[in-house]
Every structure is written in C-alpha cells, then in structure tokens.
Amino acid sequence: MDNRAMRRARAEPGARAESGPQLAPREPAALGEPDIARVASAFADPRRARVLFALADGRALPAGRLAEEAGVAASTISNHLAVLRDHGLVTVEQQGRNRYYRLAGSEVEGVLEALAKLAPRAPVTSLREHTRAAALRSARTCYRHLAGRLGVRVFSGFLDAGWITGGDGLHHPATSGDRLSAPGKGTRYRLTAAGADALAAWGIAPGALSTERPLRYCVDWTEQAHHLAGPLGTAFADRCFELGWITRGRVPRSITVTPDGQRALAALGVTDIGPGNVGNGNVRNGSAGNGNVETASTPSSSPGPGPPISPAE
Template structure:
C-alpha cells in the first residue's frame, strides 16, 4: 500500500527499484507514454494503447496508481487516469533520453517518430523542434533574458540532458510582457512564470512554467496547433505556420 508522504520521509535511502519495477513492463510504459501530454484518458482508451484487455489494463493501472505514478478521477461512471504530476513526466522524458530507440520497420513508425521530434507536448508545454525554436526566437527578439537557450553538458552544474533546468535564470522582459498582452495571455500568479526544460531530442532549452503552459493553451485556442488523438505529437496548422512566422520568425520547414 502506498505510504503517506510523512511516512515516506522517515527511513533510509530511496528505493528506486520500486519505480524500476513499475516501468519495467512494456505495457505499463505504453500507458505512461500515452498520458505524457498531460491529458486524462479513460481506462478503455489506455487498454487499447497498451494492447491488452480491459481486465489486464485495470491491473496495470492499479499498480501505477498505487506506486504514485498515476492519479485517477471519477467522471460519472468512468474513471480517468493522468500522470500524478510533472515529476512523472520528467521521469518519462529522462528514460526516453537513456533508452535505445525502437527499430523503425515501417513508414508509419518513421512518420510518427519524426512528428514527435518536430513538435510535441512535454506534459503541459511545447517541446521538440517547435519548442526550442520558440524559446530561441523569444531570446533573440529580446522577450526573454538570462541565457542563450543552449545546453552544454560539459559546463552544466545541475542541469541534465533532459528534465527541468536549474542553471539558468530566465526572465521575461518588458517587450516579452507586451507580447503576452498582445496575445491576450495572462500568466497565473501562483506558478513560477518562466522555467525551462532540456529537450531530450534537440538538446536545447524549451519553455516550461506558466509561460510554456500559457503559450500552448493560447496557440491551441487560436487554432495554430492541434493535438493528435494517438500520440503526443502536435500538428501545426496552416494558420499556425503563418502566425509563428509573422510573430516569431519561425519557419519549421523539414530540417
């Protein structure tokens, strides 16, 4: 049974083998990856993602919930599951950085892998090439200050090749605040305005924090981007391509 937080703080070293056992099953990994875009999905959908029966999926979901990796909420007669928090999302990103790539045996797999690297969600913000180009553009245009968006492992102090960054203190400038006002974007006061992650596929910084979440939501509201139903990949619409070019100078032609 999952221990309360106060009980877990008492005792010896952390037992990472418990988490290791949870992510050692490929079916549970497929469930975690399906939820890595921050959405809550029903058990039936997650059973399909894992390629297992509803009863087997229920067992896996129970273990992931008991282990603290998933949270569950009831909506009428249905139960919806989501990642327990951003720390779980960063665990998944870190594992993706270390794990070998699956062999690509079809055009469909190749297309899917490329789409994830071009534009995807990282929990509640944009990642992939779109995410890092967006941050780079905001730095170049003076909307952010404090760093250059580059991850240098040789000189990193606390930063790792994936996950939240800590070495650079990015700040939103006056022109950045004006940009947000023009976009009709208001950042919640309860959350740190600007954070960054090291993007596992690009090895550069992408925006996180309230600003990262706000831009993702605003782009979706404006019809610039569209989530896909089956992966974390983000589709950039024609309107979005034009808007990103006009506002940020971003041109995501194939690299």
C-alpha cells in the same frame, strides 16, 4: 453495578464503568523507510511504462486508447491500470459510459523525468515507431510545454524579438553543464519588459510574466537546443491550445499547428510550421535565434529516423 446499569453506562457519552480494567489506547504501527521497490515494480513493466508516458501531457485518456499505446488487448489493459491505481500512480474518473485515466499528480511526472535521465535510449525498429518518432520530433509537448522543432523555434523567435534575454538558445555542454533531455540550469534567461507586454497582449496570465525570476528551460533531446519550460512555458502552451493555434495529434504528446497558429507565430519569424513542415529551416550551431531550427547532424532534406525520442519529453 448490575448488567443493565453497565450497558447504560457504556451507551452514555462520557460515561465510565465503576470497575473493570481500562485498556490503553492502541498506538499506531511504527513506519520504516519508504518501500521504493514496491512502487518501482509498477514502473518496471514496459506496457505500464507506455501507459504512464501516454498520460504525461496531462490529458485523461480512456482505457481503449491506453490499450493501443501499451500494445495490449482491452481485456489485458484493465489489469495494468489496476496495478497503477493500486500504487497511486493514476486516477480514474467516470464520464458517461467511459472511464478516463490520468496521472495522479506532478510527483509521478517527476519520477518519469528522473527515470528518463537514467534509462538507455531505445532504438527505432519498426515503421510504427518511426512514424511516432517523426511526429514527436516535429512538435510535441514536454510535460506541459512545447518541445521538438516547434518548441525550439518558438524559443528562438522569442529571443529574436527581444522578449527573452540571457542566452542564444543553443546547447553548450562544455560550458553550461546542461544535459540533453533534462531541465537546463547553466543559462540565466529572463523575460524582458517588452516580452511581458507582448505575451500579456496574447492573453498570458500576469502570474507567469515575471521579469525578475529566471526562466526555466529544457535542453531538447531531438534538437539539442533550448525550449521554454516552467510556468511561462506551460502558460504559453495552454494559451496556444485555448486560441486554437495548436491541436493534439493522434500520437500521444504530438501536436499540430493550425492555420491560425501559423499566422500568429509568423509574427515571430516562425514560419513553415504547418502539418509536416515543422523544422524545414536551419538553425546551425552558432546561429540560433533566426526562427528556423535544425541540428547540424540532421539535414532538412533527409528526415531519417533521427535520434530516439526521450520518453520524458
């Protein structure tokens, strides 16, 4: 076969040369164990950790806002965001002249939650940290559901109204085996038929209103009581945002109850929940479900610094 014929044979699909060695296809490289140390290095820097926790409520935030949360200059945050992108922890989208970052998926949230269970609590050492801690204690999102005093009081309201059954809303570590700042497992809460009807009237999607499967809940770190989690907790929080009952605060994950929200939640006996008022009542150990929440160790007359905030909540 001359050179012209060989070139034509190579160019034609399915054509084979009449002679010459046939190369075996290259096998893919063998993969070993997951390189945990590599991805863990992205979490190890405290500035990048603050960026990830600022994004933990599901929002997309611009680089400038993330620089504020990380406590670095705008020129520096780009390097940290590049590291997070390279490790697959955040994604970026362009909106006009700004680039917005968000967590890459629920797997990243799960890692943050697991690390928060293992990490020691950082003390509050500045006025800025105290202000942030107070806002988060009052009302916040724990991933995609309501937490803090507001979340606990809403859960107590659901129990009082008979919408949820199966427990008293309190943390009983000796009998439940639950841990603070972690998903609860020791209490079998369920949504009642009355609760499903009432929440459907509020516009909650039917898929979140199962009366058969147990409800998920978290043990709230700051209140040491239960708040609603899982699909129903997420659906309720999303609906509150849609209806304008709550809005996001300046501090990441903090939320504020609007006047419309105060009126709506008052039907559950959840009152005094306007800006600066969440948690002015009392739920003391042994008396959950009255719509007012406070741990026995944190008197309502003295806001104080309180316990350090769990980053995962």
